[in-house]
Amino acid sequence: MPGSSFGQLFTVTTFGESHGPAVGAVLDGVPPGLPLAEGDIQRELDRRRPGQSSVTTERAESDRVEILSGVFEGKTTGTPVALIIRNEGARSSDYQSLRDVLRPGHADWTYLAKYGQRDWRGGGRSSGRETAARVAAGAVAKVLLASRGIEVRGYTLEIAGVRARTFDAAEIERNPVRCPDAAQAAVMVGKIDEAKAAGDSVGGIAEVTVSGCPAGLGEPVFDKLEALLAHAVMSIGGVRAVEVGVGIEAARMRGSQFNDELAMEAGRVVTRTNNAGGIAGGISTGAAVIVRAAFRPPASISLPQASIDVRGEPVTVEVRGRHDPCIVPRAIPVLEAMAALVIADCLLAQDARGVRSR
Amino acid sequence: MPGSSFGQLFTVTTFGESHGPAVGAVLDGVPPGLPLAEGDIQRELDRRRPGQSSVTTERAESDRVEILSGVFEGKTTGTPVALIIRNEGARSSDYQSLRDVLRPGHADWTYLAKYGQRDWRGGGRSSGRETAARVAAGAVAKVLLASRGIEVRGYTLEIAGVRARTFDAAEIERNPVRCPDAAQAAVMVGKIDEAKAAGDSVGGIAEVTVSGCPAGLGEPVFDKLEALLAHAVMSIGGVRAVEVGVGIEAARMRGSQFNDELAMEAGRVVTRTNNAGGIAGGISTGAAVIVRAAFRPPASISLPQASIDVRGEPVTVEVRGRHDPCIVPRAIPVLEAMAALVIADCLLAQDARGVRSR
Amino acid sequence: MPGSSFGQLFTVTTFGESHGPAVGAVLDGVPPGLPLAEGDIQRELDRRRPGQSSVTTERAESDRVEILSGVFEGKTTGTPVALIIRNEGARSSDYQSLRDVLRPGHADWTYLAKYGQRDWRGGGRSSGRETAARVAAGAVAKVLLASRGIEVRGYTLEIAGVRARTFDAAEIERNPVRCPDAAQAAVMVGKIDEAKAAGDSVGGIAEVTVSGCPAGLGEPVFDKLEALLAHAVMSIGGVRAVEVGVGIEAARMRGSQFNDELAMEAGRVVTRTNNAGGIAGGISTGAAVIVRAAFRPPASISLPQASIDVRGEPVTVEVRGRHDPCIVPRAIPVLEAMAALVIADCLLAQDARGVRSR
């Protein structure tokens, strides 16, 4: 499959460019009988939608989803669920002056190298807009997971070097940066506004937790659960690092510190700590699955940068238009979507194995 | 595919348990006409082999590879290349006392949850021994890459908190930890020996660099080059974090710092810096592709740990036998193998697209 | 992939039910730079459209295709090409009386067994309407093939036992049964009209020829060219047999009769006969690839049939509504589409192998 599909049993295929007629997704393998309505998907899309606050791009898009197939009388039928979101508010004129320019940090040059041509309007397929299709697909995965008691929750841990110090789940969706620490959230917003005013952008770190996940998910060797999650998360534009559990800190621990001891609790096998992030030997342990992603600062900045044009001539680039000074807050639902797609796929794979998950 | 295959056009399928008759790999999609001999593979296996120094396990295995198919008159034929390595020196008796024990940090519990049973001899399929098959397969990928002028090189950056400060490529294969800084290598060895004496283990960080890689490799959206690399690298047992380019530090940079400016040099498009690790928009830029992996300390330690047995009864575990106190030095060829498999697969995918890579 | 995708490098995923909002297809892996307009696709859809003559269903559908992505300035970009066709003229009321009935010869019972439920409106996903998406996708494949000098042509060989005796290519699209023998075409039409008047339906045999196909396409062992073609053709609803070259007659020939002798002609390797249908050892020879499909008579007939309802109670079924008394004429473009998708996929796979096709 040439890159626009993900998953083996719960499979999503996306399509669409930033300034084309629509973006969308086709989900194949959705189990039959799940209650599904456009509202379930719209709710997630609204979380990703631009124009939510000062820290996101002002591009106005209503991002209305339409279900084209696979749902009958309010329930999934087991056949492909196709979703489309018409593009609105695309201003290709913003990009007219950039049509021959290869912007630093963007995919302009690499798409040209790969395809011998490119759709220069708003980044085309390389635009963050493609993540709307991921979020729509992830919303369907979340419905499946919810029916099994599994919850996927993402939040911001750090922006521009400012780190959350407390964790209040109720706070996450209340502040514009989706941070579980209200006080630090305010500092983060200040940092973003400051960078934006300077014509610059900032990065950050987000975390996603999957709770209620049964033991036994993930395939040994190449398709370890953490490998699938790393694939999924690293495929989100702008991610430069993926960590599982304690992540990079594991490299500085001793085995006696890192190993999660096993115990019985209420008749279930549990780990006393969760340094491994809910995965051992590539297979879920039953503890919360924890993954983190580090996002680079967005490439579109209005500060002048040296680059070249498509003829190889030097140019100075100043990217105007409406851009996110920090992608992390809007990337949270995307991160959740990708994690949900992985877990849904692994659930079905384990069902196929005929061993009841514990 | 249920987890033991990797790659779409240059595909490897591995098999084998630690204490079974053999481990091996089948490569399908190897282009015809490549010169290939057992020596090409044996050389890489020898780098991964246990018993190389005080910092690795003393388990003695000669790890002789046999090519069973796909090579005729010294060249690949285009048909599957099957490789087997007979297991030797397995001492299942070492594990007899552990057969009912679920070791902390190991896959004992998760395999049981997944399969309802497990091969308790030496970790079975979850043993690091399966990486011998990866290294063998990666050696074939390296032959393809070499024919295109692409080189894959791995080395140790950090062990037990001790970090390399200099980079001397010639030094890498000269010291037992495969570190490009000879002085720090000696410190690392000391740290490993100390942990081993204490019945404990340590972690570390390794890096792999792919040079000579053409621009245009990787597929947009889900199969971005960094996503495939993250998948590949995170699938190696013990990896807890994967970084590309500056990695996690990208989260603390501003766009104006992070963006790699483009320029022309000797008629080729180049980037003045390489913060992105040779990948933009999921596609290779032509600069060196740089990936890092953080390894946890090995799970097998002889210090006593609390755990349970298969009946859920509490036990104290002390893992005896022959184990690596630090996996990083022997993981270097595995890391290279996985990177090579990804690049080989992407090369063929790009060939299929009909746009000549630049 | 759960059944709605086809192809590995030139991949199509379809979606949509007979009476849902739309049917459509997403093509991933379309090479960049191909000229593509909605007209290229519409032309093929018009050949499949119902209501073309007395021998097809009267259901009126304009079947207008919309390209949602993957085309920029009149050319493919290399990113997914999404196509949708809104459903019109669906009269679900025709099916209201059948909602609890399991019709003989239809997929009513098997969908219920598979999914535990079904969309009873017009057959849902099992409707022949899904083939509109195949034809749309196949039209894109044909554009690729045409750019390489490959032509795919289908026609009717036999209907209701009446067989074509002559072959006039120009005649095919001139008569309502797409038969290369005008005289026999008229007899076929008579047989169809007669069956229709009797409330019954008839079957037939169609053939597709791929000319200009280079030698070297198809993968040995499981993905032989004829195996992929058989898969593709047998996946069209109503096909009960697939033949390659002389087909079933091969079973009655001697080796000395069947073997196609090789010779040189104008500097190219040719076969003096083409009993093998252009494929030897699973790989194309360079001669025309020839495949035939036998179609059963359509299941929807108005004659009374004994069956059961969803509660298992016996019922008598008389299927009213607008149905095709013979599917073969409208299946010709579907057959061409499936053959084109296979050849396109094999072409790209062979490009990836790096041996120039001859």
Place this chain on the structure above:
Amino acid sequence: MPGSSFGQLFTVTTFGESHGPAVGAVLDGVPPGLPLAEGDIQRELDRRRPGQSSVTTERAESDRVEILSGVFEGKTTGTPVALIIRNEGARSSDYQSLRDVLRPGHADWTYLAKYGQRDWRGGGRSSGRETAARVAAGAVAKVLLASRGIEVRGYTLEIAGVRARTFDAAEIERNPVRCPDAAQAAVMVGKIDEAKAAGDSVGGIAEVTVSGCPAGLGEPVFDKLEALLAHAVMSIGGVRAVEVGVGIEAARMRGSQFNDELAMEAGRVVTRTNNAGGIAGGISTGAAVIVRAAFRPPASISLPQASIDVRGEPVTVEVRGRHDPCIVPRAIPVLEAMAALVIADCLLAQDARGVRSR
């Protein structure tokens, strides 16, 4: 996957050339806990082995299988099952005179076109010897199917135009052509011996029946059960036609004749007839699944044939050595193996869907 793998959840990858060190298969996705021993596989291999009677090649091979992985204490573990069969009795010298010759009806020319080179010893990968690996893999699939009450049985219907007239299941494995009609079997043997004496070869037709198959297997649209079976069966070397149920005769029936009426019997949905061969809408009905394959006469004959050599020069070919004058009897276990692999894969896919098969 480049052609040597088959199946999505119950996946087999094969390797090996006729005159290389070994042929073999890796099965991934085998459910854990199945009792499996080498004897289960050897029994099937013995049925395919050459030298069984006058109607098969005299090449002597013991075809001993070795299980390299995936089985522990007599049961499958859920990890890959690797099987190898060492090649013996290969006489490459038989082929020395043919190394530059492109034999009619063989894959010599097409492998050369595809790969730019070929292993001329005994046909290399294109040899019927690769089917030993299929039979070994199919034996494992049969163990899974047997555990679910599903039986796969193949037999010869026709050889050299001589057709079975009666069906006595007990007779099948008693005569050298595996025909359920003992009298006609004797006539078939005579026809084969006669062709052999004349330096020629003959074709025939085989059928495979899957009984005990639950309703609900197969995926709509592209992966209909009959499409997967057609793919599987047409991938066997020498097959030129595949039929399901009444097959090609369906094209000459009316809908009122062809449609299988539904009824209840002992609380189960049944069809009164089985013209559809146990499949409706691409999904199994619960009735016996019936597939037929037409085999061409083997390409290797000792009668002189005109051809060319690798330089394009005309030559006369007389194939000496040890060859099967009719492949059908030895193809029966291969046909069963391919059918078993398809059904096993579909079973697991349906398990993953979470609807209990009926």
